[in-house]
Amino acid sequence: MNHTFSLFERLQSPVWVFDIQHQKILWANPASLPLWEAASLEELTARDLGLDMTQAVRAQLEVYQQRFVAGEAIKTWWSFTPKGREKKALCHFSGIPLPDGRLAMLVEVLDEESTLRRELAFSGCTNLALLFSADGALLSANTAFEQAFGSQLSDLASFVGDTDLAERWLAETRDQQTVQLKKLCWTGRSHCWFRIHGQWLQDKHQLLLSLININQEKEQLSKARYNAEHDFMTGLLNRRGLTKAITEYQHSCQPYSLFFLDLDGFKLVNDTYGHAIGDKLLRAVAIRILDRVKNRGLLARFGGDEFIIQVEHRNIDSPARFAKSIIAALNKPFHLKEVGDLSVGCSIGIASFPEDAQEIDTLIIQADMAMHRAKQRGRNRSHHFSPDMADALYRKMTLRHHLTLALETNNFDLYYQPIVDLASHQLKGFEALIRWYDEELGQVSPAEFIPLAEETGQIVPLGHWILKTACQQLAAWSEKYQRRFIISVNLSRAQLQASLAPAIEALLLQYDIQPSQLALELTESTMLQDYDEAKQCLDALAGLGLELYLDDFGTGYSSLSQLQDLPISTVKLDQSFVQGEHKSSQAIIEATRAICEKLELKVVAEGVETLKQLQYLQQCQFDYCQGYYLGRPMPPAELEASNFRLLNSIPASPRSSVDVLAS
């Protein structure tokens, strides 16, 4: 016999051959002796292991044997109690033919794994076994089970916690099906999660359950689930947790509203005081909102400074009033030890179930849109979702998609609108204005798609295309007509980068253009946003010899003196004043002219549509003028065809201001 198994002799890990039928060890390698507390192989093979073997284990071994016959091997934790000492090992069980033709069990202890995993998953992975009679009474539990859970368990129904289920298991396994699942069961002492493999023992009419304790795994899972559904910083639900909670709750069909809340000016707090203070403030905000919501609904943090509240309508008098109370609560200052009192505003968007939408995800999107509308309307207020917002969003998404396609091929045109010198009555040059015609969407206004391109950063490559095209045009007209026009090009904030001046310099060189022929139009917000960076860039551009125009003057908040340090040569008064019938518009026109004179800036009047407007500007001694009255933005070919003639001629300068005002 020894000879047959001598192959395993030198293995470092314990290996033995077990006679299942007679419950005896037939052979074991020397490494097994300590595990079995055996003095010698002779002593070990002489033992009758059937003596203290539970019925459950016996049944389990028989099942194993059947599986060995089928060529299977089994890897599991197994417990032994040699000489009363409890030992556990991860074993590999397989069938091994004996010289007499029977099948014995070869057991190999996977030592290297046992040392590692013992710590981690010890009790959890030990083989536990329960044997039940055909009517579900517990016949036997193996030692490992009893050590872990005692011996209070009486029957299958109490184990699975359900009489019907117990009967179903018995019936199903009797029909040769195996039961295989993870389940929370009652052990007679406590509840425990098991991975269960149930099998009917045909000859004995018994049900054998092999169990693996997976409690730890389950606990980790529920912790992981908790983390996945909660916001780490505030302990509130996160987006996923809220969605789940509401989805589960929606069966109740009670009307409710979602409030999408975004703090106003939170970024400023973060930038000024740092993220630690920002986080503190967010936690304080969470507590204050929670205090308003109480147990009337759910509160979740959506990341950043965004929160969502869900409240049933029966718990509040009206969504708008509830939103108002939240805003009022947040408007009260927050006292933070490190920085003193801080106040924040918030904008809230509201969407209601079921009027606005049935799906939670849609409601969230709608409330988000409504929140943005609240911000546009001046912040620190709430706004209820309305379908036109969805249309606007849809339009925006469509535009964004089409714009990306158009950018791939630069499928745009540059139009040119005349700018006229009012002193000489000569055409001074043009403002370059981009045009986009899309097959599906038709003509799209730059006022609509430029902000989109700014949002996505696409304005940078697009802006370069515009500059290049304008330069090309200047070069073409210089050559063809020997005229040196000035073309002014609009710039967006994102284009104000250190690389802009060198890029423009290269274009000027490439197309042989005088720097004085190119002007750049920027709004005051473009110039003032990240002032230091912008100023450096503007200085570099002016250093090249380009003129900088301040666009849309009068619509911003800053006074001209704030812009004094910037290298601006010309101010473009916004068309709303030029077209304004009101006395105040006239006052602004005159004041602008006066200030510009003092600061030695030139002034362009934009949006001149009528002779009357033109005459008034002449009288106010504006330097330049631009508008439909003199010429619309046109493609180059059209301008050339008209031989650059203006739409209307400019009247001789009025003799005195009194004349015009009286007319």
Ligand code: C2E
């Ligand atoms: P803006 O820079 O203030 O351009 C003047 C706008 O007023 C142009 O609108 C022009 O067509 C329009 N306009 C000119 N004269 C009259 C008039 O007499 N009456 C009226 N009612 N409107 C007049 P447009 O071309 O639709 O451009 C709108 C805005 O889009 C521009 O305002 C500018 O901010 C932006 N934009 C246009 N082209 C470009 C571009 O190439 N680059 C960048 N970054 N922005 C551009």
Ligand code: CA
């Ligand atoms: Ca402009």
Ligand code: CA
């Ligand atoms: Ca303008």
